Amino acid sequence: MSSEQGSVGIVETQYYTFAEPPCQLELECGRKLGPITLAYETYGKLNAGKSNAILVIHALTGDAHAAGRHSPSDRKPGWWDKMIGPGKAFDTDRYFVICSNSVGGCQGSTGPSSINPETGRPYGLEFPMVTIGDMVNAQKALIDHLGIEQLACVVGGSMGGMQVLQWATTYPDKMRLFIPIASTARLSPQAIAFDAVGRHAIMADPNWNKGNYYGANSPSSGLSIARMVGHITYLSDTSMHTKFGRDLKDKVTPDYDFVTEFQVESYLNYQGDEFVKRFDANSYLYLSKAMDYFDLSQPEGELRKGLSAVQAAALVISFSSDWLFPSYMSKEIVSALRRNNVDVSYAEIQSDYGHDAFLLEFDTLSRLITNFLEYAGPRNSDER
Amino acid sequence: MSGEIRTVLRSNGDLRHEFQYIVNTVKPGSTVLDLGCGSGELMKALQKQKRARVQGIELSDTAVQSCVEKGLFVYHGDLNEGLADFNDNSVDYVILTSTLQVLERPDLLILEAARVGRQCVVSVPNFGYWRVRFQLMFQGVMPKTEHLPYEWYDTPNIHLTTLTDFRRFCKKYGLHIEQEIDLVIGEQSCKRIWLLPNFFADYGIFVLRRETPLTGSDKI
Structure with missing residues (x-):
């Protein structure tokens, strides 16, 4: 189709x-x-x-x-x-x-x-x-x-x-x-656990400020991490193998550094960055909690x-x-x-x-x- | 699994001949559970001809899709996990057509079927059929027939039975055979066998009912 x-x-x-x-x-x-x-x-x-x-x-x-x-x-x-x-x-x-x-x-x-x-x-x-x-x-x-x-x-x-x-x-x-x-x-408790990690990431972001960030810097790094965790749970072991394997991003040998080296890391970063442009961190907290309850x-x-x-x-x-x-x-x-x-x-x-x-x-x-x-x-x- | 098995049985385009015999055993307006329902041919015929309330359980995903295409309700799963959801005597007929021989423990499923269904309709290919016997006897090879087309090394049929064995099983487990229809199924037609069916029939249909009522009204 x-x-x-x-x-x-x-x-x-x-x-x-x-x-x-x-x-x-x-x-x-x-x-x-x-x-x-x-x-x-x-x-x-x-x-x-x-x-x-x-x-x-x-x-x-x-x-x-x-x-x-x-x-x-x-x-x-x-x-x-x-x-x-x-x-x-x-x-x-x-x-x-x-x-x-x-x-x-x-x-x-x-x-x-x-x-x-x-x-x-x-x-x-x-x-x-x-x-x-x-x-x-x-x-x-x-x-x-x-x-x-x-x-x-x-x-x-x-x-x-x-x-x-x-x-x-x-x-x-x-x-x-x-x-x-x-x-x-x-x-499942496993799914609730992943949601909890996402919420913790948001709430641990200093910009979150107990939810009062509107009109100021938003907790985008926290929200981005939450999305990255989410994305891991949306894929499967097999799909990650197929999609990324252990490939490095734009290089053949590693630099032995903490920069983004693996394709899968780069993918998660991208997903996180894109997500914060369209989603509100507090909404993420509320909606994920609704699922948990x-x-x-x-x-x-x-x-x-x-x-x-x-x-x-x-x-x-x-x-x-x-x-x-x-x-x-x-x-x-x-x-x-x-x-x-x-x-x-x-x-x-x-x-x-x-x-x-x-x-x-x-x-x-x-x-x-x-x-x-x-x-x-x-x-x-x-x-x- | 059983969906694949069934595809090796011929179809005459409409309903397979042996299925019509099964349809005829079912009273109009009954509830029916078809275990290993394949692509739902039999269920559809029961729904149409007998206004039966039907549902099936099937393992093959393509067969499940065919059932949904026919507007039938089907559960995608293993036969042994399916029956726990059903109370004693909760459906009028549990049907097992050409399914038993591929199961690891057909005995357990028949007994479960007899718990859930007021009656069971079970059909089996007959390993006592003369062509089967002759191949083993005179050629010394593992028999292959229309119903059993596989080689010894790739056959899913791990629990084959003869009609005599099946009758003995029913007797041992207190299952009364209300009706037995023995057939030889050809390309164009399907003939009922009355004389020495364990030798001349290649297919048997048994309508079973428990001889003693279940003790303990609801085990679930």
Whole structure:
């Protein structure tokens, strides 16, 4: 599938503001947040029955710009452009695709870098702790605003997949299908540990200044390290061998120095440097913490009970070399759903790309998803 | 694994002949779990002809994709890990077609299938088939047939059985054979064998039911 074929073309980010005081959104932590703005994009047309809407949810540092380009000179299309467009898996000739930036983020939606209306200054750490559930409740307000009673499908990878599961649990009758990809109902302690290292790097940066760095130097070295750690967890041993090997950067013999010598080091530096240009350090703290807190097996400690409300049919997808969200986590979800008599398919895609595979294995993902959207439906049409 | 095995069985374009016999054993509107469901042909036929509520378990990724393409619900995984999610008597039929011979412990899976399913439909290639016997007897070579096309060194079939062996197994483990359909499957057709099936049939379909109810209502 070539990248230009079937593009949604030039798109524009839109904004929806709600939860104006005194009707603020009540958060899981007990605090209230409002007004809330969500940045979102839509592709394709909502049909008359408003039954063809698909909600796509981005990962930790993703944004609302999932497909198309903002201007003809845009260097890169949206983050899931190969999946969304005319004739693609999320076929915009048939479906109305919505992607919104999560609350707590920094790419158009309300987050710690937004102005706190009470003080007139950026929230910083005054921003309340938001959870995956809060993000979903905010998205629900957007979906209501768009007049959609029931989504055809909710789909997302990684942190987006967590929100997909939360959607299916909190709003079980608001979707017909859901597709969590490379995701989990609860992070492993190993994944929480990596998140913690990232947060420590940010908070140890003197520029961080307890979150009050807006208008001054931002904690870019801390954020950059956090991103580097993150990137290690998104790749696999094999993909690092293939991509970098033990190659040195622009030389054959080492200089025996502490400069960047290996290709893999150079890659991480580049990823870190690029990331700080587009992401807010406080948002990274909040969003990674939201992932850590997420646990659908609570309060009873049993995933099957946590998922008991789910009604929609699911396609759960994992990737063989993903060690951050390993296949066993997806299987846990599938197992709980099956025990609850929910219709579910599970596919493990063989891939060397690690966790990143959900942004790379387009062919297999497209094949699975296209057919699932086309043919699957909850079997409640049967008499049983 | 079983997906690959099945591709060596001929298909007449539509439904394989032996599958129609299996479909006929299933009551309309039943719930069915197909272990080693391959690309989902049988499940699709059960869904269409019997309005059955079907789901499968399959190890081969291409076969899993074919199932999803058919709109079927399938679990990508090893057969032995699959059944822990299912309560006793939780589905009407558990189906095992041409799957047993490739498993490490077919006995354990049959017993699990008999725990989960009210009935089990099990089909096996018959190693007592006369062509198999003759090859070993007169040529002195490891037998190769339509159902068993592999060389001795690359065969996935590690637990072959004859129809007689399988009946003995059922007896030993308290599985009542409600129905047995013995066939010889040709290119164009599939013939039922009534006379000396362990010699003249190359394929057997068994509908099984536990003779004694499970003790302890829910082991999960």
